[in-house]
Amino acid sequence: MERMVDRSVSAAEFTDEAEAALPAHAEVVVVGGGIIGASIAYHLNLLGKKDVLLLEANVLASGTTWHAAGLVNSGRGSVALTELSKYGARFYEELDEKSGVDVDFVKSGSISIARTPGRVDEILYTRDIAEHCGVPTEYLTEERLREVWPIADQEGILGALLMLDDGYMNPGWASVAVTKLAHEAGTAVREHARVDELLVENGRITGVVTARGTVTADTVVLACGLWTRELAAKVGVSVPLYPAEHVHVRSNEVEGAVRSLPVLRDLDNSYYLRHEHGRLLVGAFEPDGLPRGVDEITSEGFAEFPEDWEHFSAIRAAAESTVPGLKGAGYDRFLNAPESFTPDSNFIIGETAEVDGLFVAAGFNSQGIIFAPGVGKKLAEWIVTGSSDFASTALDVRRFSPDQNNRHYLHARSVEALGRLYAMHWPFKQVHTARNIRRTPLYSRLEELGACFGEINGLERAFWYGDPGTRPEYDHSYGRTSWFDNVAAEHRATREGVTLFDLSAFAKFEVAGPDALAVCQRVATANVDGPVDKAVYTLFLNENGTIEIDGTITRLAEDRFLVVTPSFTQRQTEMMLRKEAKGRAAAVFDATSAYATIAVTGPRSRELMERVAPHEDWSNEAQPYTHGRRIEIADGYAYCLRVSFVGELGYEVYPSADLAVNVFDALLEAGEELGVRLAGYHALDTLRSEKGYRHHGHDIGPDVDPYSAGLGFTLAKDKPGGFIGLEAVLKLDPKAPRLRTVYVKLDDPEPLFVHDETLYCNGEQVGRLSSGAYGHSLGAAVGLALVDPGVDFDGAFEVRCKGVRYPATVSRRPFHDPTGERLKV
Numbered sequence: 001m002e003r004m005v006d007r008s009v010s011a012a013e014f015t016d017e018a019e020a021a022l023p024a025h026a027e028v029v030v031v032g033g034g035i036i037g038a039s040i041a042y043h044l045n046l047l048g049k050k051d052v053l054l055l056e057a058n059v060l061a062s063g064t065t066w067h068a069a070g071l072v073n074s075g076r077g078s079v080a081l082t083e084l085s086k087y088g089a090r091f092y093e094e095l096d097e098k099s100g101v102d103v104d105f106v107k108s109g110s111i112s113i114a115r116t117p118g119r120v121d122e123i124l125y126t127r128d129i130a131e132h133c134g135v136p137t138e139y140l141t142e143e144r145l146r147e148v149w150p151i152a153d154q155e156g157i158l159g160a161l162l163m164l165d166d167g168y169m170n171p172g173w174a175s176v177a178v179t180k181l182a183h184e185a186g187t188a189v190r191e192h193a194r195v196d197e198l199l200v201e202n203g204r205i206t207g208v209v210t211a212r213g214t215v216t217a218d219t220v221v222l223a224c225g226l227w228t229r230e231l232a233a234k235v236g237v238s239v240p241l242y243p244a245e246h247v248h249v250r251s252n253e254v255e256g257a258v259r260s261l262p263v264l265r266d267l268d269n270s271y272y273l274r275h276e277h278g279r280l281l282v283g284a285f286e287p288d289g290l291p292r293g294v295d296e297i298t299s300e301g302f303a304e305f306p307e308d309w310e311h312f313s314a315i316r317a318a319a320e321s322t323v324p325g326l327k328g329a330g331y332d333r334f335l336n337a338p339e340s341f342t343p344d345s346n347f348i349i350g351e352t353a354e355v356d357g358l359f360v361a362a363g364f365n366s367q368g369i370i371f372a373p374g375v376g377k378k379l380a381e382w383i384v385t386g387s388s389d390f391a392s393t394a395l396d397v398r399r400f401s402p403d404q405n406n407r408h409y410l411h412a413r414s415v416e417a418l419g420r421l422y423a424m425h426w427p428f429k430q431v432h433t434a435r436n437i438r439r440t441p442l443y444s445r446l447e448e449l450g451a452c453f454g455e456i457n458g459l460e461r462a463f464w465y466g467d468p469g470t471r472p473e474y475d476h477s478y479g480r481t482s483w484f485d486n487v488a489a490e491h492r493a494t495r496e497g498v499t500l501f502d503l504s505a506f507a508k509f510e511v512a513g514p515d516a517l518a519v520c521q522r523v524a525t526a527n528v529d530g531p532v533d534k535a536v537y538t539l540f541l542n543e544n545g546t547i548e549i550d551g552t553i554t555r556l557a558e559d560r561f562l563v564v565t566p567s568f569t570q571r572q573t574e575m576m577l578r579k580e581a582k583g584r585a586a587a588v589f590d591a592t593s594a595y596a597t598i599a600v601t602g603p604r605s606r607e608l609m610e611r612v613a614p615h616e617d618w619s620n621e622a623q624p625y626t627h628g629r630r631i632e633i634a635d636g637y638a639y640c641l642r643v644s645f646v647g648e649l650g651y652e653v654y655p656s657a658d659l660a661v662n663v664f665d666a667l668l669e670a671g672e673e674l675g676v677r678l679a680g681y682h683a684l685d686t687l688r689s690e691k692g693y694r695h696h697g698h699d700i701g702p703d704v705d706p707y708s709a710g711l712g713f714t715l716a717k718d719k720p721g722g723f724i725g726l727e728a729v730l731k732l733d734p735k736a737p738r739l740r741t742v743y744v745k746l747d748d749p750e751p752l753f754v755h756d757e758t759l760y761c762n763g764e765q766v767g768r769l770s771s772g773a774y775g776h777s778l779g780a781a782v783g784l785a786l787v788d789p790g791v792d793f794d795g796a797f798e799v800r801c802k803g804v805r806y807p808a809t810v811s812r813r814p815f816h817d818p819t820g821e822r823l824k825v
């Protein structure tokens with residue numbers, strides 16, 4: 001039976017109810033009968049949700065799933081994603097037996113080959129992370145590669161990593177198998193039931209309207225692939241994803257193409273090879289993808305685009321050069337079909353900011369098969385418990401700016417989205433499409449002054465500054481880059497003199513009105529009922545008691561608060577504040593773009609402030625640490641907070657956007673004699689790593705509770721009215737946290753941290769680096785780690801970087817200024 005790319009799969013395989021009338025109500029409606037929707041429904045059933053309805057516009061698996069290549073690949077760039085893919089690989093291995101459907105899972109393993117030294121570094125990092133997660137790997141010698149992939153020409157191959165538990169299977173039948181399991185566990189399945197509208201009342205989802213009638217629901221999950229954006233947009237919900245062409249072709253029979261042949265990824269040449277019936281499938285992840293608007297997709301199911309051999313020619317040439325047997329074999333199928341891609345190439349899951357009870361799982365960037373089981377499980381838990389419990393920050397639907405949902409922007413970005421999967425994942429790698437869309441008020445000035453920009457959340461930020469007279473450009477490496485010394489100089493200037501950082505990307509909200517205090521008290525763990533002009537560092541928890549956001553709240557007046565949080569939590573912060581403000585006498589105003597934020601930082605920052613704002617008293621008494629005030633500065637006024645994210649004396653100045661350039665220029669001019677320098681986000685990261693300040697999305701997130709993060713001091717458990725997550729927190733024992741946050745420094749000054757390195761104590765794995773950077777003052781890589789709480793602090797520590805274990809020093813206290821003296825001078 002020809003089952004790959006099979007268009008005959010349907011719920012008819014296991015039920016005759018697929019065309020039956022729709023129920024009037026379901027507790028959860030899952031929209032989309034592909035493998036993602038099926039997995040969500042099934043995992044909901046496993047958690048005890050039995051009233052689940054799965055709606056498919058066409059027949060099962062007729063969206064993106066049918067033309068997937070069915071690759072099962074657990075090698076990922078982070079522990080969080082590897083845990084999800086590991087779950088997927090194990091799930092598929094058992095799927096035949098569990099479901100009674102032959103999904104043809106072949107545990108062949110998969111190999112990533114490296115043709116450049118940088119790629120060798122990358123696969124070594126992938127191996128470190130895999131092994132951290134208990135995923136077996138083998139770094140192949142030339143001889144072993146010849147043994148497992150005898151039909152490849154090894155010319156130009158510098159390294160190869162075999163992931164032993166990987167493989168491939170039939171995606172359409174896997175989708176049927178999972179839907180069948182869900183059906184047996186309680187899910188009602190309906191085909192030819194396209195959802196046309198979502199019903200929303202008072203900010204909450206109440207149901208769906210389909211071609212076959214209306215179904216009311218408490219929760220709706222959109223798992224309908226590239227159609228998700230348009231459906232969500234109908235109710236004002238932003239889900240930025242965009243379709244692009246994705247191609248795989250199948251050769252005629254090739255000698256040596258056998259079932260047991262591992263999937264081969266030639267990442268540097270942007271293609272993969274997998275066996276199929278004695279033939280080879282060649283799949284393309286070309287750097288110059290071809291985006292297509294939804295209006296170009298004319299078919300509701302089994303959508304395809306025409307063959308385009310010309311666009312495919314570079315991939316074909318590369319594949320035929322690696323596998324000489326492919327040359328002349330000819331091809332019997334060219335499959336070109338749409339998949340959906342997101343602006344940052346991570347998929348999109350979670351509850352939407354705009355509509356309560358409306359969840360999303362879409363934009364899988366061609367990785368839907370491997371992630372379907374893990375995402376199904378995690379999203380089902382999220383729905384049932386009300387919040388995520390894993391490191392989902394980088395996947396959360398709320399991470400985007402609403403502007404990133406613009407179709408012109410998405411089209412431009414999607415050109416590179418496909419290729420990003422196989423492109424080098426250099427540390428600090430930047431996107432090159434759809435740039436300069438959102439800029440801070442200081443952007444042009446910073447550009448003139450040599451800023452090298454990076455993009456996060458669609459917003460340009462100054463990451464580092466080039467030498468005068470040069471045009472700063474990123475080069476990339478897993479080792480030291482050409483701009484390493486520039487960052488070092490910015491770092492040292494901050495520790496020793498004074499620097500300016502443009503931190504205008506911060507999300508900023510004003511909460512005002514008689515109930516403003518009540519709103520802020522509910523969302524914040526800290527007690528913000530302090531004196532006017534006092535800033536408080538706080539966490540925002542979810543009901544499960546883990547961390548959603550961190551930031552500062554400053555009381556501007558009795559009834560007015562300034563909430564400042566990380567840039568990519570802007571939507572989430574807004575959602576939390578608005579939810580609490582609902583029905584209360586409080587207004588929430590998103591002031592993110594209304595104000596710039598200029599951080600004036602370093603031991604000489606006071607001197608600079610004295611010069612630029614001479615009418616103010618800059619003594620410690622007049623403005624102690626963590627206090628704010630309105631100051632007369634340059635040619636106007638601005639709010640000024642005495643806080644710091646780098647561990648030095650410092651001020652954050654918040655001029656209105658229209659005054660920002662004036663204030664910035666005045667700071668530069670006044671600072672000239674003091675040797676003021678500009679500094680960017682990379683220096684910010686090196687500085688805060690030495691100081692041990694947590695970075696949201698790495699050291700803290702929904703997988704970490706306040707005690708594990710070492711942030712128990714932010715919990716005002718006795719404050720009137722409590723806070724979101726208090727009940728869950730009260731169940732935790734502060735003296736016996738689940739994990740512990742510690743500070744780690746390598747003894748050897750040479751190696752660099754990338755992400756998620758494994759920490760060992762006395763030879764045993766005890767945790768991982770949650771973030772790290774080069775500590776230019778300390779002269780070595782430095783970071784934070786989440787470790788087993790019982791770790792032996794007197795033990796011998798090591799950190800694994802690219803397969804080598806380096807001795808490390810682990811401390812309970814930050815390495816830089818542990819008592820905070822430098823902040824309070």
Ligand SMILES: NCCCC(=O)O
Pocket residue numbers: 068069070071073265272283366367
């Ligand atoms: N959908 C194709 C997946 C490609 C890969 O996992 O390498």
